[in-house]
Structure formats: C-alpha cells, structure tokens
Amino acid sequence: MYQLINKFIESAKEIEGDVFPFLANKKSFNPETDSVYYSGPYWDDEEISEMIHSIFKGKWLSSGEKVSKFERQFSKKFGFDHSVMVNSGSSANLVMIAALKKYFEWEDGDEIIVCACGFATTVAPIVQNGLTPVFVDIDWQDLNWNLNEVEAKISDRTVAVISSPVLGNPYDMDTLVNICKNNEIKLIADNCDSLGSKWDGKYLTDVAVAASCSFYPAHHLCTVEGGMVSSNIKEIVDLARSFAWWGRDCYCVGQQNLLSCGTCGKRFDKWLDGYDGIVDHKYVFSQMGYNLKPLDMLGGIGSVQLAKFEEIHKIRRSNKEKIGEIVSSIPGVRVVGENKRSETSWFGVPIICDSKELKESLVFFLEKNKIQTRNYFAGNILLHPGYKHLDDAEKYPNANQVLSKVFFLGCSPTINNNMIDYIAATVERFKND
Ligand SMILES: Cc1ncc(COP(=O)(O)O)c(C=O)c1O
Known part of the structure; x- marks a missing residue:
C-alpha cells in the first residue's frame, strides 16, 4: 500500500510541481512572493504517505493502533513509563489536571502556582477543574518566573506548581525541585514549548509528576493538532485517558x-x-469526562515525526543562534540566551526591546517585509477579558511590560538558510532606515 501511495505522491508532484506548500518551504524561498512563516509542519513525503495510509487501511479511523504505537514510542523516547495522546496540548492540560486532582484527592479551591505570563490554556484548566491559580511575576533576565516569588506564594492550600519555561528555555530547575520537595507540593510540567529541553543533561519532565505536550504546527513535533499526557504513574495516565474518552x-x-x-x-x-x-x-463511566480523542492518523504522523526529533532539535538550536545573532545586532535589542546548565529545545527566538517604540517599529518592519513575528503569547494573562477576574494585573509589573517590549521570531526547521539570509538583509535595512 505504501508503494502505491508513494507513486501517487510522485505523480502529483510531476503534474502539479510543489504540491505541499510546507514541503516547498524546505527547499526554496523567493522573497518577492514568499513569507517567512515562524513555524509550520516540518514534513516530507513520509508524513503525507502515512496520513493517506491511515485512511485507506484504518479499521476505525478514530484513536487506535497507530495512536497506541505512538504513545509507546513517545514514552520511550522521553523517558516516561506511560503516555496518552489527545487532540491538542490544551486538552492535554485539561485532562492532566483533572487526573492529578482525582489521583491526589485535591479539593476544590486548592491552589496551583503558575506564571502570570504565558499561554492561556496553561491557566484555564486549573480553573476549569475547580482549583485556584496563584500567579507569579517574571524575571526580566530570562522572562521565566521569579523563583523567590514562587516560594513566597506557597500557602497551606498549595498543592502544586505548573512549570512552563519561556519558549522552551529552562531556568534553575534544581531550585524549583527543592522548593517542591521542601514544601511537599507537586511539580507539574506544561512541556508544550519545551519538548526535548534539558537541565543538567536530563529532560525537564524527569522531575515532574506529569507532563503535557502539544503537536500543533508551531511546536517541535507536528501532527496537525494533537497533544500528549505522560507520567511514570500508571493511574494518572489511566485517569487522563478516561477523562479524554468520555469518562469511561x-x-x-x-x-x-x-x-x-x-x-x-x-x-x-x-x-x-x-x-x-x-x-x-x-x-x-467512572468520571465526568470529555471526548478529546485524536484521530488514528495523527498517531501515525506522530511516529514519523518522532524519528526526526533529533534533527529538528539540532536545526532549532542552530536557527536560534543564527537568527539571535542577527537580531541582537540592532541597538536596544537583547536576545535571551540559555543557562550554562541547559540544553534548550527552542520554540522561538525571545527578543526584548528597550522600549515600546522600538518593539512596535521593529515588529511592523518585519511583518511588512513578510517575516512573521509573534507576541510572547498572552503577555500578562491577567490583562485578558477571560482572565482579569482572577487577580489584579498591576501586581505583576514585569509581566505587564511583556506586551510592550517582548516578541519572538521562529526558529523552526522550516526556516532555511535562504530565509535566514533574507532576515539578515531585512534587519540591515531596518538599522539603516
Ligand atoms: C505552553 C503552552 N501550553 C499549551 C498550549 C496549547 O497547545 P495546543 O495549541 O495544542 O492546544 C500551547 C500552545 O501553543 C502552549 O504554548
């Protein structure tokens, strides 16, 4: 069957040329017509072939043998005993927190400490599961949360912290682990942006009771949509699976x-x-669950992508270095680097500007020249309509400056050397403007 599918893909290419735009991105770049997307699926024929194969050969099409195989391979690669695949990173966070609450018998209103700055669906599942998020400001040096403040926010209702390093860049994990040990609270990892990042040679998730991951096109591995919950405690993953499968x-x-x-x-x-x-x-039905199952096809694509992880990790690191060097040549711009003890699996290139005016003019110039930029997600989440009732944004002054001074560029392997040369030329034009 794969042979037939590959023949079809070859014929499609002969007739149509570059049939898959993201594959074409890997090979060519025309600054007159193309954009530098900040990320995208780093796929080739194999993923397409796997996708078509799943449709032709799938017996049920919904989550089945291919998903199950990917779960086992993912666990093995990243050092977990158990994993369950779901349909997104947000769903992974939702069922991970639900499973942890049930397993550890946390009560409504128990507190989880989380960074004020980051992605919305790191915070939402805490509230959706009846728990209380307690916010912490960031450190301006690396934009990660301030660990002194993490410790200071622990109360007798704190049950856990949820760690999500900024754009995958680890901070002092030893200090966080000690804080958790000394206060007998759990360390949960929202690892959606940090897949493969290491601290002292070990995956960040090694010290977490459970970890989530996303396979959206912006992330390290792409299954279109998709996510994973992993843990070494079988019951936690069984519970997460149950919540994702109607509560069965x-x-x-x-x-x-x-x-x-x-x-x-x-x-x-x-x-x-x-x-x-x-x-x-x-x-x-032993839980009040949801239906957050992935299609089986996504598991098949996941297995193909997983085999490319080391290549993806290497290119992300090298692209981050090259693009970081280019951008940091602009006066008033600083690019966040990695700690000596880290090996960051970069999600993007974090850029801090001296002023709001500089950030706005630089972002505008890059976008005008078809180089995609991104906010560091929500900035302070407490500024947003859906979240402002949770706390007073003004209590987090560093987080409040993120929207005005911080943005990021991609470093995905879909960004090739021609694109990097174009970024360099565009930055030179900005400097001379
Ligand atoms: C830290 C973090 N958590 C969760 C998510 C949600 O993942 P998904 O888009 O797969 O729902 C994202 C999305 O980019 C993220 O960056």
Whole structure:
C-alpha cells in the first residue's frame, strides 16, 4: 500500500510541481512572493504517505493502533513509563489536571502556582477543574518566573506548581525541585514549548509528576493538532485517558481494544453497584469526562515525526543562534540566551526591546517585509477579558511590560538558510532606515 501511495505522491508532484506548500518551504524561498512563516509542519513525503495510509487501511479511523504505537514510542523516547495522546496540548492540560486532582484527592479551591505570563490554556484548566491559580511575576533576565516569588506564594492550600519555561528555555530547575520537595507540593510540567529541553543533561519532565505536550504546527513535533499526557504513574495516565474518552472506566487501547474479554479480562461483569446484572465495561463511566480523542492518523504522523526529533532539535538550536545573532545586532535589542546548565529545545527566538517604540517599529518592519513575528503569547494573562477576574494585573509589573517590549521570531526547521539570509538583509535595512 505504501508503494502505491508513494507513486501517487510522485505523480502529483510531476503534474502539479510543489504540491505541499510546507514541503516547498524546505527547499526554496523567493522573497518577492514568499513569507517567512515562524513555524509550520516540518514534513516530507513520509508524513503525507502515512496520513493517506491511515485512511485507506484504518479499521476505525478514530484513536487506535497507530495512536497506541505512538504513545509507546513517545514514552520511550522521553523517558516516561506511560503516555496518552489527545487532540491538542490544551486538552492535554485539561485532562492532566483533572487526573492529578482525582489521583491526589485535591479539593476544590486548592491552589496551583503558575506564571502570570504565558499561554492561556496553561491557566484555564486549573480553573476549569475547580482549583485556584496563584500567579507569579517574571524575571526580566530570562522572562521565566521569579523563583523567590514562587516560594513566597506557597500557602497551606498549595498543592502544586505548573512549570512552563519561556519558549522552551529552562531556568534553575534544581531550585524549583527543592522548593517542591521542601514544601511537599507537586511539580507539574506544561512541556508544550519545551519538548526535548534539558537541565543538567536530563529532560525537564524527569522531575515532574506529569507532563503535557502539544503537536500543533508551531511546536517541535507536528501532527496537525494533537497533544500528549505522560507520567511514570500508571493511574494518572489511566485517569487522563478516561477523562479524554468520555469518562469511561475501561482502559482497552490499540490491539487490546480488540480483546473480546477486554484488557481487564472481565469486560462483561457486574460493574455497577446499583445494578444487579452484567454490564459491558466499555459503557461504565467512572468520571465526568470529555471526548478529546485524536484521530488514528495523527498517531501515525506522530511516529514519523518522532524519528526526526533529533534533527529538528539540532536545526532549532542552530536557527536560534543564527537568527539571535542577527537580531541582537540592532541597538536596544537583547536576545535571551540559555543557562550554562541547559540544553534548550527552542520554540522561538525571545527578543526584548528597550522600549515600546522600538518593539512596535521593529515588529511592523518585519511583518511588512513578510517575516512573521509573534507576541510572547498572552503577555500578562491577567490583562485578558477571560482572565482579569482572577487577580489584579498591576501586581505583576514585569509581566505587564511583556506586551510592550517582548516578541519572538521562529526558529523552526522550516526556516532555511535562504530565509535566514533574507532576515539578515531585512534587519540591515531596518538599522539603516
Ligand atoms: C505552553 C503552552 N501550553 C499549551 C498550549 C496549547 O497547545 P495546543 O495549541 O495544542 O492546544 C500551547 C500552545 O501553543 C502552549 O504554548
């Protein structure tokens, strides 16, 4: 089947030329007509072939054997015992917090410490699960949260901190681990931007009780949409899976889903206390869940992407260095670097401008020249309509300056050397403007 699909892809290319725009991006760049996208799927024929194969050969099309295989491969690669794939990083955060709350028996109103600056759906799942986010300001040096403030915000209701390094760039993880140990609270990782980042040679997620990840096109691995929850505690991943699969009690996945007696060996049994009869385990609901399952095709693409992770990591690091050097030649601009003990798997190139005027004029100039820029996500999340009721944004003065002085450029492997040369020429024009 793969042979036939590959023939089709080759014919499509012969007839249509560059049929997949993101593949074309890897090879050529015409500054007259093309944009420098900040990220995108770093795919080639293999991912397309896998996608088509899933449709032709898939028995169920929804989450199945390919997803199950990707979960196992992802766990092995990043040092987890268990993982469950879902349909986005936001869904991963939602079911991860739900699972942790249930597993550790956290109560409504218990507190989780989170950075005031970052992505919206790092914070939302805390509230959506009946817990209370407690915010911390950032440090202007690397834009990561201020660890002294993390410690100062711990109260007798604090159950966890959720760590999400800025654009994947780790801060002093030893200090955070000690804070958590000394105060007997859990360290949760929103690892959506930091897949593969290391502190002292170890993945950041090694010290977390659970970790989430995103496979949206902006991220290190792209399955179009997709996310993962991982942990070394099986019950946490089983709970996360249950929340993502309608809240069902049954945990049959992949090939095991085809066992007539179920993974537990007693699929048809007296499962309900209040009903004296045989019930199918597949329709026993032990949580109030959601449906956040991924398509099986996404698992197939995930496996292909995972095999390219080291290449992606290397190019992201090299692109960050090259683009960072170009941009930091602008007077009044600073590019955040990595700590000596880190090996950052960069999500983007973090750029700090001396003033609001400089940021605005630089962003405008780059965008006008078709070089995509991005805000550091929400800036202070407490400035946003959906979040402002949670706390007073004014209490976080550094976070408040992020929207006016910080932005980022991409460093995705879809950005090739021709594009980097174009960025350099554009920056020179900006300096001489
Ligand atoms: C830190 C962080 N968490 C969560 C998410 C949400 O991931 P997704 O877009 O897959 O829902 C993002 C998205 O970019 C993110 O940057």
